[in-house]
Amino acid sequence: MGEVELSCRAYVKMYLHSCLFPRCSINGLLLSSSSAGGAVCVTDCVPLLHSHLPLAPITQLALTQVDVWCAQTQQRIVGYYQANACASDCSPTPCALKIADKIAEQFESAVLLMLDGSKMSPDDRVPPIVMYERRDSKWVLKDKHTIMLRQWEETQAIASQMLESGDHALLVDFDGHLDDITKDWTNQTLNTKIAELSSPANGNI
Amino acid sequence: MASLSEMYDVGWEEMRDKLRKWREDNCRNSEQIVDVGEELISEHASKLGDDIWIIYEQVMIAALDCSRDDLALTCLQELRKQFPDSHRVKRLTGMRLEALERYDEANKHYDAILQEDPTNTAARKRKISILRAQGKSTEAIRELNEYLEQFVGDQEAWHELSELYINEHDYGKAAFCLEELMMTNPHNHLYCEQYAEVKYTQGGMENLELARKYFAQALRLNNRNMRALFGLYMSASHIAASPKVSAKVKKDNIKYAAWAAAQINRAYKVRGSRSTRTMHSSYSAALSATESRVFHMTLQSPTHQLKKKKNGFICCILTFIRYLRTSSHSVNLFICIKLERNSLPESASLAFICKVVIPTLVAFTPSGHIYSFCIKLRL
Numbered sequence: 001m002g003e004v005e006l007s008c009r010a011y012v013k014m015y016l017h018s019c020l021f022p023r024c025s026i027n028g029l030l031l032s033s034s035s036a037g038g039a040v041c042v043t044d045c046v047p048l049l050h051s052h053l054p055l056a057p058i059t060q061l062a063l064t065q066v067d068v069w070c071a072q073t074q075q076r077i078v079g080y081y082q083a084n085a086c087a088s089d090c091s092p093t094p095c096a097l098k099i100a101d102k103i104a105e106q107f108e109s110a111v112l113l114m115l116d117g118s119k120m121s122p123d124d125r126v127p128p129i130v131m132y133e134r135r136d137s138k139w140v141l142k143d144k145h146t147i148m149l150r151q152w153e154e155t156q157a158i159a160s161q162m163l164e165s166g167d168h169a170l171l172v173d174f175d176g177h178l179d180d181i182t183k184d185w186t187n188q189t190l191n192t193k194i195a196e197l198s199s200p201a202n203g204n205i
Numbered sequence: 206m207a208s209l210s211e212m213y214d215v216g217w218e219e220m221r222d223k224l225r226k227w228r229e230d231n232c233r234n235s236e237q238i239v240d241v242g243e244e245l246i247s248e249h250a251s252k253l254g255d256d257i258w259i260i261y262e263q264v265m266i267a268a269l270d271c272s273r274d275d276l277a278l279t280c281l282q283e284l285r286k287q288f289p290d291s292h293r294v295k296r297l298t299g300m301r302l303e304a305l306e307r308y309d310e311a312n313k314h315y316d317a318i319l320q321e322d323p324t325n326t327a328a329r330k331r332k333i334s335i336l337r338a339q340g341k342s343t344e345a346i347r348e349l350n351e352y353l354e355q356f357v358g359d360q361e362a363w364h365e366l367s368e369l370y371i372n373e374h375d376y377g378k379a380a381f382c383l384e385e386l387m388m389t390n391p392h393n394h395l396y397c398e399q400y401a402e403v404k405y406t407q408g409g410m411e412n413l414e415l416a417r418k419y420f421a422q423a424l425r426l427n428n429r430n431m432r433a434l435f436g437l438y439m440s441a442s443h444i445a446a447s448p449k450v451s452a453k454v455k456k457d458n459i460k461y462a463a464w465a466a467a468q469i470n471r472a473y474k475v476r477g478s479r480s481t482r483t484m485h486s487s488y489s490a491a492l493s494a495t496e497s498r499v500f501h502m503t504l505q506s507p508t509h510q511l512k513k514k515k516n517g518f519i520c521c522i523l524t525f526i527r528y529l530r531t532s533s534h535s536v537n538l539f540i541c542i543k544l545e546r547n548s549l550p551e552s553a554s555l556a557f558i559c560k561v562v563i564p565t566l567v568a569f570t571p572s573g574h575i576y577s578f579c580i581k582l583r584l
Contacts, residue, residue: 023233023270052368052371052399052402054371054372054374054406055371055402055403055405055406056402056405056406056408057401057402057405057406057416057432057435057436057439057440058402058432058435060439061435061439086338086340089340093372094374095374178431178432178435179431181431181472181473181476182476
């Protein structure tokens with residue numbers, strides 16, 4: 001199907017989310033601020049949960065809130081990401097498929113992204129990402145050549161650097177917001193930090 | 206690199222007390238424990254006295270959690286020297302093997318402990334953890350069930366089992382485990398709220414009602430539990446929106462949903478920081494969208510004679526408008542008037558709408574609100 005581009009900000013936040021909760025399954029939503037049609041450009045992500053992923057009420061609540069926020073900020077939900085607690089297992093769980101199906105109802109070219117926990121060390125050259133797309137009501141693996149990460153080395157460097165300096169503790173997911181509603185699940189502070197670290201040459205953040 | 210005690214100006218006693226607090230609260234902040242514990246052990250071992258052994262155990266487990274095998278081995282060797290035949294130390298040896306993913310050796314280790322002492326719960330639980338780590342959920346569930354038949358009071362095990370069932374989407378059995386936990390811990394709001402979430406996920410009218418009740422119970426135990434508040438709002442709204450419930454049930458649930466919505470709005474206004482103010486307004490919009498749906502149901506309740514119901518009708522509209530005041534976004538109001546056979550003719554109902562409904566809305570809606578309404582006459 002179409003091409004998918006993953007921005008630095010989206011990747012770094014996903015990476016930091018999985019590093020913040022290394023012992024839990026985590027999930028989140030992928031957002032895009034560019035217009036529909038052509039390549040899907042994932043520009044941002046919203047980390048959602050790190051506990052009880054299959055339970056319905058909080059997931060429904062989070063989807064509604066993110067939907068409303070997206071409508072206000074001219075973004076749309078274009079995908080879903082998940083990282084399983086068991087690092088060696090990166091196959092989508094039934095709840096991942098369910099949520100991805102729901103997103104695909106609203107957006108045809110939705111993507112399902114699984115983070116591969118076994119390939120997340122700084123020595124690994126390839127992005128630890130497995131992407132699925134929807135074809136004939138089933139989720140099939142996407143052709144690797146249609147997935148783009150611009151300036152991958154730089155993105156990886158930023159992610160490692162932020163992990164080293166402990167910035168992953170600044171990330172707030174929806175679960176964290178419910179524990180303390182003063183925390184901002186859109187992670188504006190983290191977005192600013194990522195923007196500061198990426199070089200001016202990196203066009204699409 | 207500066208030591209922790211230099212950086213934060215803490216003495217070794219404070220570090221030791223911090224470790225004790227984390228031990229008592231059963232926190233899993235392994236990186237912090239390793240930082241504090243490593244320094245305490247290397248610099249102040251002599252001052253700790255007999256506390257050092259339990260600190261070795263705590264730091265070792267934290268080190269395994271952070272892949273610090275060097276530190277874990279040091280602690281383990283000290284403990285082995287001091288307590289050569291201890292089952293507790295043997296369990297730690299097994300845990301180290303688990304961390305190195307040498308599961309078969311670890312299992313043999315635990316089996317040896319169980320041969321000598323069949324009632325050793327720690328070894329049995331470690332074996333179940335190995336099954337979980339290997340992804341063998343069905344076996345883990347089976348073993349855990351057998352374990353709980355013998356050790357019915359083990360709270361930790363019941364909670365672990367509920368997690369396993371939730372991951373397998375077996376919500377009925379997960380609910381059962383949480384019921385056991387609620388029985389023995391009636392004041393724990395987290396168990397109530399988790400149980401309610403499971404019931405909500407199961408779906409169906411009975412389960413939704415139970416979910417609402419337990420969300421409410423969780424709120425009674427802790428009125429700051431936001432998950433319970435949102436859960437109460439959502440379950441009450443869903444019940445009210447269902448076509449299968451009686452008018453009284455609908456009315457009650459609308460009241461509950463409205464109360465929860467007001468509490469949520471208040472919580473965001475009072476406690477929300479500046480950055481979450483935008484979240485609050487976005488949430489208000491979502492609430493309004495569902496609120497209008499909720500009120501749609503009220504107004505749809507069968508009218509007998511329009512004249513009689515006029516006052517009731519106006520009360521409904523006023524209540525709705527009171528909620529408009531708390532939200533700041535446009536709202537869609539659907540008014541659906543259902544007429545019974547042989548009741549007032551169409552012209553009379555239209556007259557009612559023009560003379561009563563619209564003027565009431567116009568008079569009482571706060572200015573600045575945009576609302577669109579669709580009036581349907583159902584005959």
